[in-house]
Amino acid sequence: MKIIFHLIDLSLVNAWLLYRRHCSQNQIHTKDVLSLLTFRIDVAKSLLQSSPPPPPVQRGRPSLQNISDQNNTTIDVRAAPVPVPPTSTRIDKFDHWPVSTTKGRCAVKDFALLENGRKDVILLGQLNTEIQIYTQRSAYDPLIKLTGWNETHENLVTTCVESKSTITFIHSSFGAPPEIYCINTIDQLNSAKKVTKENKLFTERNLPKGISYRWINKDDETEIESVLLYPPNKHQEKNLPLLVLMHGEPYSADLNTFRTDWFYIAGMMATEYWLVFQPNYRGSTSYGDEFLHGILEVLIARPGKDVLFGVDALVQDGIADPERLAIGGYSYGGHLTNWLITQTTRFNAALTGAGAVEHVNSWGLADLALYRTYKLGGFPWQVSNRYQQVSPIFQFDKFRTPTYIAVDENDYRVPTSQAYLLKRSLHVLGIPSKLIVFPGEGHILKTIHGMRKLK
Incomplete structure (x- = not known):
């Protein structure tokens, strides 16, 4: 019950x-904005008033009048059915929009109300490796992809004064x-005006240069x-040194976008003359539910095979x-x-950051124990074979690759002990690390x- 109450509380705060x-978008004065406590109380009152009160409990033996009333009760005319969202919308927990495409579903990334006088909602939706702008009139209407630029849009904001x-x-x-762009109406998307030059140096x-492969x-x-x-000046060249760089979570995806922080090092590595291969393996978002859930019970092996087949294709x-x-x-x-x-010796070097090697230990020490329980279909004592199959430590005798290991001292998501376990194993095996x-x-x-x- 505590978990249920926590989720309800989290929903209220969101x-x-x-x-x-x-309120900020509509310029409502701060003093008129409800505090969190008042907001909670208002929601609670609304829920209590949303259904009629229960009938009074009849006490004692029923009278003849009550029996007569029950026998003569007329049946109310049934109300017209209220449409409900499709099943895929009601049970889908991953923010997928209920409109199918040839490649699955568009994963909603952000939304805002459209400009003054129009009732549509404007959405940022990820489809494959791009985040585009869509509009939608209601949850039962189809998404309309707007004609504009390709690539990735983020941080959508609308204001009306x-x-x-x-x-923007x-x-x-x-x-x-990345730069900020501005338009006055959604129909001007093709002619959006750049209003910042924060990254002019780049x-x-x-x-x-990047492509979809x-x-x-x-x-x-x-x-x-x-x-x-591709590295600078090497676009579409052949026989290039390859770095396979895999995203985390796994419910994420690599996109046609420009990122330069420590977590997204693909661009930096490409400038070091690596051909950087970023696979959206099984479990990645915006390729449909079947693709997303393709890692269940095969948490590592199936996406791992996706990656290896990709390397084969590039070669x-x-x-x-x-x-x-x-x-x-x-x-991840x-x-x-x-x-x-542990599956191949074809790689000359490996760089692993916050990576697990023994998933029973991670289940016991990590802050997301239910993550592995759900993904592997049970607790370690229920499906011990699955935990062993996804744990590289049981196949360390196949290790041949020199490995650089990075770990955070206070990492509770992937316990630091996993890195120490990997380092000791490589040392015992005599593999450079x-x-x-x-x-x-x-x-x-x-x-x-x-x-x-890190640098």
Whole structure:
């Protein structure tokens, strides 16, 4: 029950934050905005008033009048049925919008009310490797993709002052750094005006160029997509050194966007003349529910095979040099890295950050124990074989790859002990390795000291 109450409380807080955002957009004075406590009470009152009170309890023996009334009761005319969202909407827990496309569903990333006088909602929806702008009249109407730029839009905001509307968003792509753009109506999307030049320096540099690259997992004939970043001046060249760089969570995806922080190092590695391969393996978002849930009970093996088939395809197409291959990832990407280098010796080096090697230990010590219970279909004592299958430590005798290990001292998402376990195993096996620990850091690096050490 505590978990249920916690989720209800979390929903209320999120609703209150959204309410405050709408108040700000509509320029409602601060003194007229409900406090969190008042908001909670108001919601509680509304819920109590949403259904009629229960009938009074009849006490004692029924009278003849009561029996007569019951026998003569007329049946009320049934109310017209109220439409409900499709089943996929009501049971889907991953924010997928209820409109199918040829590649699955569009994952909603953000939304805002449209400009003054129009009842539509404007949405940011991720489909494959791009985040585009959509509008929708209601939950039962189809999404309408707006004609505009490709690539990735973020942080959508609409305002309306004295009947004058403004829509702002951030746009970026492989070769275009993020800037803020502004339009007055949604119909002007093609002619949005850039209002910032915060990243002008990058436009003066020779940046990596990216493409979408697809291949087939031959085990089940599933098509997989990736982002492929070419080094500067090497676009579409052949026989390049390849770095496989895998995203985390796994409910995420690599996109056609421009990112430069410590967590998204693809662009930086491409400038070091690596061809950077970022696979959106099984479990990645915006490719449909079947694709998303394709990791259940096969948490590592199936997405791992997706990645290996992708490397095979790049080599067969002559794009990647089979003698110069490296692999790496952080968090779930680290889990995959640790597992993949027990499946093949083709990689010359590995970089693993916050990656698990023994998932029973992670189940017991990590802050998201239910994550593994759900993904693997049970507790360690119920499906012990699955926990062992996804734990690289039981296949360390196959290790041959020199490995660089990065871990945060206070990581409760992927316990630090996992990195020590990996380091000791590599030492015993005589495989070159190095361990770097970021003092005082959690799962996400937040201090300048930690980022400098990473650099």
